[in-house]
Amino acid sequence: MRITTSSARRRRAGYVAAAALLGLLAAAGTPAYAATDGSVVRTPDAPPSGHSAPAGTAGTAQGPAHSAAHGAAQGASGVPLGISRLAQGAGRQVAITIDDGPDPRWTPQVLETLRKNHVKATFCMIGTKAQKYPELVRAVAADGHRLCDHSVDHDVTMDHKPVAYQRQQILDGKAMIEKAVPGVPVAYYRAPGGAFTPDSRAIAAASGMRPLGWSVDPQDWSRPGLKAILSSVEGKLPRQPTVLFHDGGGDRSETVAALKEYLPWLTEQGYSFSFPARTT
Numbered sequence: 001m002r003i004t005t006s007s008a009r010r011r012r013a014g015y016v017a018a019a020a021l022l023g024l025l026a027a028a029g030t031p032a033y034a035a036t037d038g039s040v041v042r043t044p045d046a047p048p049s050g051h052s053a054p055a056g057t058a059g060t061a062q063g064p065a066h067s068a069a070h071g072a073a074q075g076a077s078g079v080p081l082g083i084s085r086l087a088q089g090a091g092r093q094v095a096i097t098i099d100d101g102p103d104p105r106w107t108p109q110v111l112e113t114l115r116k117n118h119v120k121a122t123f124c125m126i127g128t129k130a131q132k133y134p135e136l137v138r139a140v141a142a143d144g145h146r147l148c149d150h151s152v153d154h155d156v157t158m159d160h161k162p163v164a165y166q167r168q169q170i171l172d173g174k175a176m177i178e179k180a181v182p183g184v185p186v187a188y189y190r191a192p193g194g195a196f197t198p199d200s201r202a203i204a205a206a207s208g209m210r211p212l213g214w215s216v217d218p219q220d221w222s223r224p225g226l227k228a229i230l231s232s233v234e235g236k237l238p239r240q241p242t243v244l245f246h247d248g249g250g251d252r253s254e255t256v257a258a259l260k261e262y263l264p265w266l267t268e269q270g271y272s273f274s275f276p277a278r279t280t
Helices: 005-028 064-072 106-116 127-132 134-142 163-180 198-206 226-233 253-268
Strands: 093-101 122-125 146-149 186-189 242-246 272-274
Touching (some): 093 106, 106 134, 106 253, 122 186, 127 163, 163 186
Parallel strands (some): 093 272, 122 146
């Protein structure tokens, strides 16, 4: 069937309009997409996410180019809106992150293990726990580790809640951590269960916190056994991995035991330790 000149013009105009709309949606972070680190960026009506998704290589399910586009977008503070999953640096760096504390029993043991291995980590703290144990927040900061806001009380369904609620969870959690260590920056925000939304990323970035994901998840929170944890973290590591561990939320004896073996192993493999990237 022949296409008339006017018909062809209308079709070309439709293609241009559709492409422009898709570009706007991608830049705004509106489409839902799953990251291979288990964290999720999605619209509010998607199902909640936990820490149970399998760990994989850094990036999103839509590929490195899509991930780079999100990383390039910046909030008003200049902090990228994209979720950081890479250790900073260009070589064999690894970033160790510790979630759900501080805890009076396990945080000191994790700190001791890190100290013995000359490792600096990033501690993602729950606001109410930081408020309850400010001396542990100060101990973490005194050892040179970085601080990360993990919300007020780790509500893994907060991505289904109104934006005002998300803002309260993020900003009040940050304030609770800062109150324990005045003047020490809270450099990152990690959503409970990795359940980010475009709004939560924007709120975090606007307050100077880089949204933080992970690329290796041994699911130590589920206490799968020392052998299973080590197998997960010593397998094929992605480039500049960000590894997820826990010092809160339950019995973390397996985590402490795994760190005692894993950190020397990384050093033997030629890795050095850094913090998660805060830039693109």
